[in-house]
Amino acid sequence: xxxxxxxxxxxxxxxxxxxxxxxxxxxxxxxxxxxxxxxxxxxxxxxxxxxxxxxxxxxxxxxxxxxxxxxxxxxxxxxxxxxxxxxxxxxxxxxxxxxxxxxxxxxxxxxxxxxxxxxxxxxxxxxxxxxxxxxxxxxxxxxxxxxxxxxxxxxxxxxxxxxxxxxxxxxxxxxxxxxxxxxxxxxxxxxxxxxxxxxxxxxxxxxxxxxxxxxxxxxxxxxxxxxxxxxxxxxxxxxxxxxxxxxxxxx
Numbered sequence: 001x002x003x004x005x006x007x008x009x010x011x012x013x014x015x016x017x018x019x020x021x022x023x024x025x026x027x028x029x030x031x032x033x034x035x036x037x038x039x040x041x042x043x044x045x046x047x048x049x050x051x052x053x054x055x056x057x058x059x060x061x062x063x064x065x066x067x068x069x070x071x072x073x074x075x076x077x078x079x080x081x082x083x084x085x086x087x088x089x090x091x092x093x094x095x096x097x098x099x100x101x102x103x104x105x106x107x108x109x110x111x112x113x114x115x116x117x118x119x120x121x122x123x124x125x126x127x128x129x130x131x132x133x134x135x136x137x138x139x140x141x142x143x144x145x146x147x148x149x150x151x152x153x154x155x156x157x158x159x160x161x162x163x164x165x166x167x168x169x170x171x172x173x174x175x176x177x178x179x180x181x182x183x184x185x186x187x188x189x190x191x192x193x194x195x196x197x198x199x200x201x202x203x204x205x206x207x208x209x210x211x212x213x214x215x216x217x218x219x220x221x222x223x224x225x226x227x228x229x230x231x232x233x234x235x236x237x238x239x240x241x242x243x244x245x246x247x248x249x250x251x
Contacts, residue, residue: 003230006031009081010229011071013037013062013088013119016047018186019136019179020088022222023229028054030226033079035071037062054079062089062115068122084132084229085123087116091138092150100150108150116158120165120176129173132229135162139180139244159240166238175237177228182244184216211246 010027014020015036024034033054038044041059048057056078060067075082092108093100120133127133138145141159144152159178166176221243227233228241242248 003030003232005230008083009033009075009079011035011085016043019221022218023225026222026226035075063110068119086134087119088136094147096147097149112154127174131174133176135178137178137180139182139248178240180242182247184221209247
């Protein structure tokens with residue numbers, strides 16, 4: 001299937017590792033050009049170099065109000081266009097209601113929620129017909145996860161924002177979607193699994209209720225993201241796609 005990605009240009013935040021990087025890799029493999037971001041300058045440079053000549057890296061924090069325009073300007077200066085953005089933000093710290101401080105809530109709101117809203121808002125003002133805006137969220141949008149209070153509180157709000165944005169931008173031919181990863185084999189998932197001090201208590205893929213009986217791979221997630229960003233998905237908007245091996249049983 002031709003995703004019609006050749007020479008299209010996308011901004012991928014959080015693209016140095018994990019799920020954002022997985023999507024960036026699939027986009028480049030299909031002929032697109034990408035601008036990836038992260039907060040660590042060395043990691044950004046290394047990740048962009050690994051992706052090759054069709055990738056550029058910018059060290060920036062999503063919470064920086066100047067970040068959105070800087071990223072779009074970089075896309076246009078380096079690759080001559082701007083066709084879409086995937087807002088992928090690292091998950092906030094784990095913890096229960098009593099564990100997370102006001103400072104953690106504030107920092108997570110600035111980065112995970114407000115930073116994402118700002119990126120999407122600036123992108124929306126500059127995208128043309130056929131443009132796309134995607135959000136990497138979590139299946140916690142539908143089902144709260146234990147000891148993930150910050151994510152449980154912020155991700156559903158972003159999903160609601162994405163749905164509103166899809167309604168507003170649809171008449172302009174701009175599509176908006178969310179990707180809801182479940183248990184994907186990334187460094188973050190391994191870190192979360194390691195938080196359980198008792199290895200025997202950690203849930204296997206079977207015990208976690210995953211019908212496919214395994215964690216997903218970053219590449220599988222990346223393919224889903226690349227498809228939804230591409231012109232091949234031109235009649236898909238306003239959706240929240242669960243990429244979870246069937247773990248979420250609701251519609």
